[in-house]
Amino acid sequence: SYSPVTASPGTKILWQILALAAGRKVAKDILLFFTFFFIFMFLLHPQITRIGLIVHKTKRQDFQVLAGSAGFLMAAYCVGAVGGVCALANVLGPELCELERLCKSGCWEEARLLQQRLIEPNAAVTRTLGVPALKQAMEWFGFNGGPCRSPLQPLTEAETEQLRRGFSTNGWL
Known part of the structure; x- marks a missing residue:
């Protein structure tokens, strides 16, 4: 068949x-x-x-x-x-490459510390706040995230602050 x-x-x-x-x-x-x-x-x-x-x-x-x-x-x-x-690679690409390097070279403690700092920002740009958050984060890191297409809406002021906290408390902003 x-x-x-x-x-x-x-x-x-x-x-x-x-x-x-x-x-x-x-x-x-x-x-x-x-x-x-x-x-x-x-x-x-x-x-x-x-x-x-x-x-x-x-x-x-x-x-x-x-x-x-x-x-x-x-x-x-x-x-x-x-x-x-990884969606987060659009924003923190070099850091994800560093995580790969650390894992492949057996530097598990350093990898663990880096992984922990990636979890909260990753959750924000994927399941918590989604595409609008990814676009906003891209803008913060010097990339052109562009406007959200319908039906998505830009982040509210409160959501933007939530996103900023997720990145800044983990040392990325």
Whole structure:
């Protein structure tokens, strides 16, 4: 039978957003289709045991796991993830690269301290205040975040102050 997975040449990307999947899991037969391809799994759920299990079960295959958030990036590195797809990288990209370097070189205490400082700003630009917060933070760091597109609205004054506190109390502003 025809399968777009096997019919398409080149690298395949399997994107599973666990936080939005309402408990559904990737079927084993789908994973088996990808056995001989480089795969990146984007995980937007801080369930480190699941990330670790996927890394473990695919260690003999061309399969790579990426964390989907800077909020648990260090933990994902600890269980075998190779990187992350992180909204916070739009603002604190060099710091996330430093976290990777620290983890890969085994400097766990320094990595832990840096990871702790990234959690609150990351939560603000993702699940707490979202895209408007990311755009505002980009402006603070010298990037053009641009205006929010409808239906999103710019941050209120109180939200902007909340965002500023999240970055400043962690030493970023």
